Amino acid sequence: MPEGPTLFILQEETTRFVGQHIVSAEGNTTAIDPRELVGQPILSLQAWGKHFIIELPTMALRIHFLLFGSYQIDAHKEGRFKRLGLNMEDGGELNFYACSVKEIDADLDAVYDWSANVMSDTWNPANALKKMRASPDTLVCDALLDQDIFAGVGNIIKNEVLFRIRVHPLSTVGALSAPKLRQMVAEARTYSFDFLRWKKLFVLKANWLAHAKTICPRCNIPFSKGKFGKTQRRAFFCENCQKRYH
DNA sequence: GAAAATGTTATCAT
């Protein structure tokens, strides 16, 4: 379900709810009592990386879909418990399933670094470079998945970006030249918007060049596979055309 | 039907 572009779509699809009051709420979340939400207006609905933030007068909620979460707008799933369901004053519904719900206590600006959100106008590539320069031994595969640096980048985007810029996932950040590192940062954003466009057209998977693929489309030789880095996520890469910098 | 996967976090051990 997730990766930043998906959350971006969710945010786009729900803008009409901003300003509306919640007329009823339900769900099996233990983070909050859904009844607390009734009567409150939605102040904002925002996406930050893979987080969906619902801002209300008395609290903010963070929805995270993890690997399996899903949502329905003006519809619901049969035979599934809602983790959280909001019924709006215009009769619309916003339902979340199999996701993590968390209440955010502190001020949103204190919790979120808006410049790290790859899909946002507030994205700041210079900040990403600065964060990476602070830990040069980090593997590029870990850096791209680091939500403090590239909020919204997930495993698919990671694999596609590294293939596009011809960098081996086990390269270290510090071994990349300055232009190469800038290219990595730029491509993280560029590919995220390609992902967004393709997902909307239902052709995302058809446009994968590396992720879950077996043959390198550039070299026509088998891709290598591995589970690398702190999170041991799948890497698909070409030993021939993706250079290992270290 | 087993296994794996677009992900994170809590908990326990070192």
Place this chain on the structure above:
DNA sequence: TATGATAACATTTT
């Protein structure tokens, strides 16, 4: 204390 391994969660697809 900090880091690291492991489990836990929950759904859909192969």
